[in-house]
Amino acid sequence: SGVRTIGSGQITADGYTGNSENIEICNTVVWQASYGPVTTPTNFGTPFSPLPISLLSFSGKQKNSSIYITWVTTSEINNDYYCLEHAIDGENFNLVKLLKGAGFSNDVLHYSYLHEKPVNGVNYYRLKQTDFDGTFTYSDIIAVNFKQIDNSLIVYPNPISNNQFTVSGLSENEIYHIALCDLNGKIINTLQSEYVNELTFYLDNDLTKGLYFLIVQSSVNTEIIKLSIN
Numbered sequence: 001s002g003v004r005t006i007g008s009g010q011i012t013a014d015g016y017t018g019n020s021e022n023i024e025i026c027n028t029v030v031w032q033a034s035y036g037p038v039t040t041p042t043n044f045g046t047p048f049s050p051l052p053i054s055l056l057s058f059s060g061k062q063k064n065s066s067i068y069i070t071w072v073t074t075s076e077i078n079n080d081y082y083c084l085e086h087a088i089d090g091e092n093f094n095l096v097k098l099l100k101g102a103g104f105s106n107d108v109l110h111y112s113y114l115h116e117k118p119v120n121g122v123n124y125y126r127l128k129q130t131d132f133d134g135t136f137t138y139s140d141i142i143a144v145n146f147k148q149i150d151n152s153l154i155v156y157p158n159p160i161s162n163n164q165f166t167v168s169g170l171s172e173n174e175i176y177h178i179a180l181c182d183l184n185g186k187i188i189n190t191l192q193s194e195y196v197n198e199l200t201f202y203l204d205n206d207l208t209k210g211l212y213f214l215i216v217q218s219s220v221n222t223e224i225i226k227l228s229i230n
Contacts, residue, residue: 004042021033036106066115071110082099083128125142164202165201167201170199172195175219177217207229
């Protein structure tokens with residue numbers, strides 16, 4: 001009524017790959033040679049129900065203004081797809097992303113998703129794994145604490161004097177592309193920052209006085225700041 005492999009045990013069709021080389025329990029085919037050798041601890045049949053996936057890890061961490069979710073499986077059996085679900089109270093979960101599963105695999109597989117709209121505070125996640133026949137299982141729930149990033153920048157002095165100004169409030173975890181433009185959108189000067197808190201612009205002495213726009217672009221957002229040159 002069951003087949004179980006433990007330790008270094010394995011199931012193989014000794015070189016055959018056809019669908020006629022199989023294991024059948026109670027008139028149900030639970031393994032075929034075409035699935036490939038089973039080289040990890042696995043259960044087939046009753047009382048050993050086959051686990052749809054062997055989940056090695058499931059975790060999340062803040063990445064800039066998003067939460068990066070990853071999970072790793074060491075084997076998958078009859079696995080159609082994953083639903084990554086999110087909740088703010090740990091109980092009422094909503095679908096964030098559907099990702100295709102591997103079907104049948106004995107390899108170590110890595111999955112990931114960048115959740116770009118978490119809430120400030122604790123975010124809860126779980127995986128809903130669904131088989132080809134529609135049956136499903138849930139993973140354990142993980143909690144990820146998210147701290148909202150303050151993206152407000154400060155430019156000083158403004159109005160600009162002595163042909164220079166400083167942009168402060170940059171994140172040391174970001175690369176920024178900064179451009180100074182006139183009112184017609186013409187780029188006057190550009191600069192790129194790399195992992196610094198602030199950056200100073202030095203302007204040409206013959207730059208016309210008046211209003212300008214400073215465009216500060218990072219991987220997560222773009223800010224436009226109005227400047228005045230005296």
